[in-house]
Amino acid sequence: MRKGSIQWEKAIGDLxxxxxxxxxxxxxxxxxxxxxxxxxxxxxxxxxxxxxISYSLKAKARHLGLSLTYLERYGALSGSxxxxxxxxxxKAFGTTYGLSTTGVAGPTGGTxxxxxxxxxxxxxxxxxxxxxxxxxxxxxxxxxxxxxxxxLRWLYETLSRSLSKPGTDRx
Amino acid sequence: MRKGSIQWEKAIGDLxxxxxxxxxxxxxxxxxxxxxxxxxxxxxxxxxxxxxISYSLKAKARHLGLSLTYLERYGALSGSxxxxxxxxxxKAFGTTYGLSTTGVAGPTGGTxxxxxxxxxxxxxxxxxxxxxxxxxxxxxxxxxxxxxxxxLRWLYETLSRSLSKPGTDRx
Numbered sequence: 001m002r003k004g005s006i007q008w009e010k011a012i013g014d015l016x017x018x019x020x021x022x023x024x025x026x027x028x029x030x031x032x033x034x035x036x037x038x039x040x041x042x043x044x045x046x047x048x049x050x051x052x053i054s055y056s057l058k059a060k061a062r063h064l065g066l067s068l069t070y071l072e073r074y075g076a077l078s079g080s081x082x083x084x085x086x087x088x089x090x091k092a093f094g095t096t097y098g099l100s101t102t103g104v105a106g107p108t109g110g111t112x113x114x115x116x117x118x119x120x121x122x123x124x125x126x127x128x129x130x131x132x133x134x135x136x137x138x139x140x141x142x143x144x145x146x147x148x149x150x151x152l153r154w155l156y157e158t159l160s161r162s163l164s165k166p167g168t169d170r171x
Numbered sequence: 172m173r174k175g176s177i178q179w180e181k182a183i184g185d186l187x188x189x190x191x192x193x194x195x196x197x198x199x200x201x202x203x204x205x206x207x208x209x210x211x212x213x214x215x216x217x218x219x220x221x222x223x224i225s226y227s228l229k230a231k232a233r234h235l236g237l238s239l240t241y242l243e244r245y246g247a248l249s250g251s252x253x254x255x256x257x258x259x260x261x262k263a264f265g266t267t268y269g270l271s272t273t274g275v276a277g278p279t280g281g282t283x284x285x286x287x288x289x290x291x292x293x294x295x296x297x298x299x300x301x302x303x304x305x306x307x308x309x310x311x312x313x314x315x316x317x318x319x320x321x322x323l324r325w326l327y328e329t330l331s332r333s334l335s336k337p338g339t340d341r342x
Contacts, residue, residue, distance in 0.1 A: 025224075031210025032203035035224045039202025042278055042311055050230040053196075053206045053222035055215070059264060063221070063234075093230060107213055140213055 008152035009037045009044075015159045016047040016096075024093035025051040026064055026085040026100040028076060029119055033148040034101060049093040054085070064088030076102050077114040079131035082122030090124050098124040099155050105143045119147040123158055130158065179323035180208045180215075186330045187218040187267075195264035196222040197235055197256040197271040199247060200290055204319040205272060220264040225256070235259030247273050248285040250302035253293030261295050269295040270326050276314045290318040294329055301329065 016023055025035050025048075035051040038044055054060040060076060061068035065088040071081070082100050090098030103119030110116035117136040122129065132154055136146040187194055196206050196219075206222040209215055225231040231247060232239035236259040242252070253273050261269030274290030281287035288307040293300065303325055307317040 027203075027206075030207075031215075032198075032206030032222060032224070035198075035203030036201075036207050036315075039224075039226065039276075040312055040315070044202075045226050045280075048226050050226040050234070051203060051222075051224035052234075053203070053210075053224070055210065055219050055221040059221040063223075063263070092234070105210075109216075141211055144207075144211070 006153075007041075008149070008156045009041050012038070012152060012156050012159065013041045013044055013047060015156065019096070019159075021096035022047050022049050022093075023097045023099065024049045024089045024095040026089035026098065026122075027051060027053050028055065028060070028085070028100075028102040029105045030101045030144050030148045030151065031055065031105070033144050034099070034151055037148060037152060049095050052089055052092065060085065063092060065091065075111070075114075077104065077111065077118065077120065078102075079120050079122070079133055082120035082131045083124065083129040084122075086122035086124035087129055090126060096125065097155075097159070098122075099151060101147055101151050103143075103147060105140045105147075107140060117143050119143070119150070121147075121151045121154055123155065125162070177324075178212075179320070179327045180212050183209070183323060183327050183330065184212045184215055184218060186327070190267070190330075192267035193218050193220050193264075194268045194270065195220045195260045195266040197260035197269065197293075198222060198224045199226065199231070199256070199271075199273040200276045201272045201315050201319045201322065202226065202276070204315050205270070205322055208319060208323060220266050223260055223263065231256065234263060236262065246282070246285075248275065248282070248289065248291065249273075250291050250293070250304055253291035253302045254295065254300040255293075257293035257295035258300055261297060267296065268326075268330070269293075270322060272318055272322050274314075274318060276311045276318075278311060288314050290314070290321070292318075292322045292325055294326065296333070 085100035100122035106116035256271035277287035
């Protein structure tokens with residue numbers, strides 16, 4: 001996945017630096033890979049504040065401000081949870097943007113409603129929250145890599161759009 | 172680094188499962204790679220609660236309970252900070268063990284006292300805290316990979332020792 005693809009983490013860094021903006025990440029199914037890629041860029045400490053890897057419902061509730069009752073009832077596999085994770089991590093680190101991932105890396109953990117390989121990505125800039133649902137194929141590592149690549153590419157596209165859109169603070 | 176080496180993350184998982192113990196991680200210089208490797212193991216959600224990637228002093232203070240005044244005065248590059256990070260993340264996630272990394276992945280950020288490639292690893296089990304200092308060579312990615320490998324191997328060795336030592340709770 002990594003070779004030959006555009007390095008979104010580098011492009012994201014350039015955009016954030018240009019905006020003097022900061023980023024925090026909440027990762028569930030990607031388990032740290034999104035943050036690992038972001039921190040492969042030299043100088044990323046200028047805009048990357050950090051991340052919460054929340055691998056249990058309790059951790060999502062405790063560190064990202066989600067309701068444990070809600071998570072226990074509906075689970076962590078939804079666009080709504082991805083949005084709340086992005087909002088929660090943005091607040092927890094006091095950053096301009098929050099990015100999140102939640103889903104089923106597999107090989108177990110799939111449900112009737114959410115199959116193995118399903119990944120929800122969330123974004124928050126404090127005013128709006130967005131979400132994306134994707135279905136990936138392959139083993140656990142393959143799902144993690146595709147999900148991280150997709151999350152980073154989507155973040156880049158989202159940040160680019162918000163920069164070029166007329167009527168935003170920057171115009 | 173990864174190919175051919177023993178998969179410490181797998182061996183750690185077996186030990187933690189055997190002990191019915193849980194783990195949380197605080198990563199600075201490794202930027203998520205330690206957590207990424209731990210979560211490559213299928214079923215790791217049974218014992219891995221999550222991680223805090225603290226890429227700024229503020230994030231270390233806010234999420235790991237370190238003193239911002241101390242960090243601003245002495246920096247984050249010491250065995251003492253690594254220990255406090257391990258203790259802090261263990262408390263933050265309510266786990267049996269805490270593991271941490273802090274150091275200089277490079278290529279910039281080195282100081283007179285702490286050269287590029289220096290990494291401190293911390294461990295806490297709530298009773299004792301341990302630390303390890305290592306010096307690695309190579310570029311940013313190479314330092315991250317060597318530091319993650321060393322941290323995982325050291326955690327495995329530390330957990331194995333505590334299991335086999337007479338006089339512990341398990342004997």
